[in-house]
Amino acid sequence: MHFWLAVGTLWRRDLVRFWREKARVLGYVGSPLVFWLLIGSGFGDLAFFFPGALVLTVMFSAAFSTMSLIEDRREGFLLSMLVSPAPRSSMVLGKILGSSTLAWIQGVVFLCFLPATGYWPGAAGILGAAAVIFLIAFTFTVLGFAIAWQMDSTQGFHAVMNLVLLPLWLVSGALFPIASAHGWVQWLMRLNPVTYTVAALRQSLERGAAAGVPPLSTSVLVTAAFAILLFAASTMFARRTSAGSFA
Amino acid sequence: MVSVENLVVKYGERIAVSKVAFEVRDREIFGVLGPNGGGKSTLFRVLATMLAPAAGSARVAGFDVERQPQEVRRRIGVVFQSQSLDRKLTVEENLRSQGRLYGLSGPLLAARIEEVLEKFGLADRRSERIESLSGGLRRRVEIAKSLLHRPAVLLMDEPSTGLDPGARRDLWTYIEELRAAQGITVLLTTHILDEAERCDRLALMHRGALVACGAPAELKARIRGDVVVLTTADGESLRQRIESRMGVRAIPVNGALRVEIANGHRFITEVVEAFPGVIESVALHKPTLEDVFLNETGSGLGGA
Numbered sequence: 001m002h003f004w005l006a007v008g009t010l011w012r013r014d015l016v017r018f019w020r021e022k023a024r025v026l027g028y029v030g031s032p033l034v035f036w037l038l039i040g041s042g043f044g045d046l047a048f049f050f051p052g053a054l055v056l057t058v059m060f061s062a063a064f065s066t067m068s069l070i071e072d073r074r075e076g077f078l079l080s081m082l083v084s085p086a087p088r089s090s091m092v093l094g095k096i097l098g099s100s101t102l103a104w105i106q107g108v109v110f111l112c113f114l115p116a117t118g119y120w121p122g123a124a125g126i127l128g129a130a131a132v133i134f135l136i137a138f139t140f141t142v143l144g145f146a147i148a149w150q151m152d153s154t155q156g157f158h159a160v161m162n163l164v165l166l167p168l169w170l171v172s173g174a175l176f177p178i179a180s181a182h183g184w185v186q187w188l189m190r191l192n193p194v195t196y197t198v199a200a201l202r203q204s205l206e207r208g209a210a211a212g213v214p215p216l217s218t219s220v221l222v223t224a225a226f227a228i229l230l231f232a233a234s235t236m237f238a239r240r241t242s243a244g245s246f247a
Numbered sequence: 248m249v250s251v252e253n254l255v256v257k258y259g260e261r262i263a264v265s266k267v268a269f270e271v272r273d274r275e276i277f278g279v280l281g282p283n284g285g286g287k288s289t290l291f292r293v294l295a296t297m298l299a300p301a302a303g304s305a306r307v308a309g310f311d312v313e314r315q316p317q318e319v320r321r322r323i324g325v326v327f328q329s330q331s332l333d334r335k336l337t338v339e340e341n342l343r344s345q346g347r348l349y350g351l352s353g354p355l356l357a358a359r360i361e362e363v364l365e366k367f368g369l370a371d372r373r374s375e376r377i378e379s380l381s382g383g384l385r386r387r388v389e390i391a392k393s394l395l396h397r398p399a400v401l402l403m404d405e406p407s408t409g410l411d412p413g414a415r416r417d418l419w420t421y422i423e424e425l426r427a428a429q430g431i432t433v434l435l436t437t438h439i440l441d442e443a444e445r446c447d448r449l450a451l452m453h454r455g456a457l458v459a460c461g462a463p464a465e466l467k468a469r470i471r472g473d474v475v476v477l478t479t480a481d482g483e484s485l486r487q488r489i490e491s492r493m494g495v496r497a498i499p500v501n502g503a504l505r506v507e508i509a510n511g512h513r514f515i516t517e518v519v520e521a522f523p524g525v526i527e528s529v530a531l532h533k534p535t536l537e538d539v540f541l542n543e544t545g546s547g548l549g550g551a
Binding site for chain 2: 016082
């Protein structure tokens with residue numbers, strides 16, 4: 001009971017804060033939208049780039065919304081959380097659910113542009129895609145959380161996240177299909193967990209029709225496994241924390 | 248209510264608190280006095296379950312901070328030196344979040360929120376965001392927040408930081424009212440003498456060690472007589488001459504000479520006559536806690 005009360009409180013807090021900083025909403029949805037329109041139009045294939053651009057929106061907004069953890073530490077709010085009797089795992093889950101919900105909302109907003117690609121997977125397909133988007137949001141929030149927990153400056157966090165996220169996205173099948181990649185890059189793509197993330201979304205939007213892309217079930221499984229692995233790591237970091245890191 | 252035994256705390260190799268022991272009684276207002284860097288905040292962190300001791304133990308409200316941190320957390324209210332509020336949220340939203348982290352909800356939480364808003368004169372500010380409040384008001388919200396779950400022990404790290412004298416007076420009124428109304432035990436750290444004077448008992452900390460412990464009056468009574476402070480152009484030569492000619496110990500402090508002596512008024516006449524034209528100013532006062540501190544450590548509260 002106390003566990004879920006704490007989870008709900010932190011979740012709600014992130015939502016309220018986000019709503020009060022509307023510039024953030026615009027930034028995270030706006031820039032991938034521009035990316036999608038420019039790259040997609042340049043190649044003359046808006047449909048192919050749609051899933052990749054959506055994943056980009058969700059992964060960046062998910063990862064960067066965990067930056068609030070660094071702000072919480074700097075502003076001292078984290079301190080009052082840590083001396084409260086709320087279980088540590090409820091804090092981790094509350095923060096992660098809050099950030100993933102925000103990223104999910106932005107992903108769903110992006111999904112509204114789907115008709116421009118000419119695809120229409122039906123209502124069930126949209127629901128499926130929304131579920132996959134939540135999984136993606138959760139996964140990258142956890143990744144962001146695991147990194148934010150170790151960092152004490154938002155600038156450093158930006159640098160590290162760009163270094164990690166952008167290359168992962170570039171070789172994920174978002175820009176070019178696995179089949180057309182050369183030599184070692186193709187191997188890199190097969191090993192990249194984000195490849196499965198993009199594939200999961202592509203398959204759910206194209207109703208499993210995409211050729212040369214890992215099937216939906218494999219993609220969802222790999223993404224979920226990745227999320228669980230990262231979640232275990234984050235909880236471990238949160239437990240191990242001593243006061244030295246928030247001096 | 249709080250009991251600390253042979254406590255040692257290390258940051259890596261550096262010893263921040265060394266073999267500290269003291270007891271805080273039920274309903275006591277207990278102060279930890281010392282300069283910045285003296286180890287008070289480290290001690291505070293251990294009591295607030297944020298930092299594990301390297302050796303020794305600390306118990307708060309009957310539970311061990313290291314082995315039963317959850318039990319301790321339920322029973323303490325913590326006021327940090329730095330702000331711990333969410334600036335983007337309103338006063339009431341901050342209180343609500345805090346209450347829920349402590350397992351309060353529904354009508355009970357609503358009633359507790361009303362109670363602290365009322366007590367701290369924040370009722371008409373409830374819908375304002377923290378970022379729009381003054382430092383004094385934020386401090387009040389911090390304290391209000393720490394009391395929602397009715398803790399047995401209130402821990403405060405430098406509670407007067409950034410408060411003007413009026414707000415500081417108000418703070419002490421609240422602390423004393425709390426004790427009278429709820430029987431709460433308060434442990435606070437400070438480097439401010441006025442604040443230390445108002446505590447029931449004090450622990451003096453210097454370089455991580457406990458140098459003295461007792462009621463302010465008791466500590467001051469350790470200095471017999473008066474304190475005379477002399478200023479002069481060449482302190483070192485005057486010090487040697489006072490010691491050799493008058494047999495009195497003079498201690499250089501911040502460029503002045505400090506002498507503890509019974510019947511200070513007589514000493515002043517003697518010393519001014521003995522060294523005509525050398526002394527620039529003379530001051531006499533009854534012992535203060537600063538003097539106690541100087542006496543025990545050889546350095547003042549201004550620096551470590």
